[in-house]
Structures are given as C-alpha cells and as structure tokens.
Amino acid sequence: MQTKKKPAVRKTSNRNFFEDVFEVVALIPKGRVTSYGAIAKYLGTKMSARMVGWAMNAAHSQKNIAAHRVVNSKGLLTGKHHFKTPTAMQRALEKEGVKVVKDQVIDFTKRLWDPSKELM
DNA sequence: GGTCTGACCGGCG
DNA sequence: ACGCCGGCCAGAC
Numbered sequence: 001m002q003t004k005k006k007p008a009v010r011k012t013s014n015r016n017f018f019e020d021v022f023e024v025v026a027l028i029p030k031g032r033v034t035s036y037g038a039i040a041k042y043l044g045t046k047m048s049a050r051m052v053g054w055a056m057n058a059a060h061s062q063k064n065i066a067a068h069r070v071v072n073s074k075g076l077l078t079g080k081h082h083f084k085t086p087t088a089m090q091r092a093l094e095k096e097g098v099k100v101v102k103d104q105v106i107d108f109t110k111r112l113w114d115p116s117k118e119l120m
Numbered sequence: 121g122g123t124c125t126g127a128c129c130g131g132c133g
Numbered sequence: 134a135c136g137c138c139g140g141c142c143a144g145a146c
Binding site for chain 3: 017045047048049050051054055058
C-alpha cells in the first residue's frame, strides 16, 4: 500500500497528529498549495485547523517541512512571519512556480491541493 | 492539574 | 462587503 492514509486514527493525544501533518505536507506537489483546514479535514479535525498550524510550528523545528506550501483558506501566507525571513515563504512558493502578490497566492483556488480530495 | 495561547475557519451582524 | 466572535485540539507554563 503506497497510498497510506490515516482517517483520524489518533487515540489520545499522541504524536500521530504531527506525523500526519508532516506526511500530508510532504505529499504536496510542487507548484501546489493547501490550506490548514484542508489538512485538518483530511486528518479528521476539520474544525480544528489551528492544530495543523500548531503542528507546522513544531514541524519547522523538526525537519524540512514544506510549510511554505501551506496557507490559510484565503490563500494568504499567514505563516510567513514564522519563517526565518518574512520573504522566505513567498520566495519558496515563487521558486516552485506559485505566484504570490501581497502575501496572497494567485489562482489559489486552482493551486489548492486538497488531500482529502486528491488522496481520497 | 488548571489555564492560555496558537501559522485557523466559518458564521453572524 | 467587512469586522467580530466563538469553537476546537493540543502543547507549554
């Protein structure tokens, strides 16, 4: 089974939540972006997209997580401020072909990569 | 062990 | 159309 997906299999406050986020983010194709809510929904915690962002915070300190591919539902680079430089996120996205203007992803709807939809 | 915050989201006024 | 508010989960003090 290559396509390994975990439908909210977390039991009680385990680190699986973080691992799930890491994987989903790592699966995001270049030139694509996703939203915290999309990941949260995929993990089962659709209502708690905040946890995804929280996981990102830890992720950025853990490994090379492509947190720059994760934006909010509006396509805004809300987490850019958490990067080493406020322009690192935008730069990384543009580097992958994603145009960002004023911290906003262009054609965000088309660039949106929904794991619960793509990975299904 | 209780409390607060946090890179969000969606609804309501 | 814009602004504000509550909710929800998990980690840190």
